[in-house]
Amino acid sequence: DAKTTQPTSMDCAEGRAANLPCNHSTISGNEYVYWYRQIHSQGPQYIIHGLKNNETNEMASLIITEDRKSSTLILPHATLRDTAVYYCIVKWYNQGGKLIFGQGTELSVKP
């Protein structure tokens, strides 16, 4: 599975959009980009995933560049409860691929 690179930490003001970048320059054509988050002392929570088109759900939006070498997770109106570690993971979709977690980005939403 391709490796991902994320900033170690980011801050965001409450109510503003949080934009979390991820680089995955070695991604292959059949690999999807997944985002999970982990609130302190809890299990990871799925957020969103995509292949090449931009995706949106009730939690977030995922913007994937045309060359698929990077992506951005957008939390449109961050709240204090969005404070968590956000993991960008690349893997094969629904083909038995393991989720291998990198270091993630620690997002702190501040009042």
Added chain:
Amino acid sequence: GAVVSQHPSRVICKSGTSVKIECRSLDFQATTMFWYRQFPKKSLMLMATSNEGSKATYEQGVEKDKFLINHASLTLSTLTVTSAHPEDSSFYICSARAPSAVVSSYNEQFFGPGTRLTVL
């Protein structure tokens, strides 16, 4: 739907004892479950893949005789930390892969809430 539970949520034991952690898929059958461990301020590290009815597959560097995994049914996998020592103190998390009938367009793997093990 697609809820995964773990029991216990927290356990404290003496050095040298064995501890069993259960992972259950509550509303779906999971042929595959995964076990992770996480040290403070660190990321999740995959320990092993647990397949129902067969032996677990361990990641490189994980001692299979130390961390016994049993996936005896489609809704239950257990991780036993044998002869636990203080360095085994960690947060243990399981996940379960849902079958295609349960998977929606959004996700296939669901995580439990984790078990915090402290070995004195």
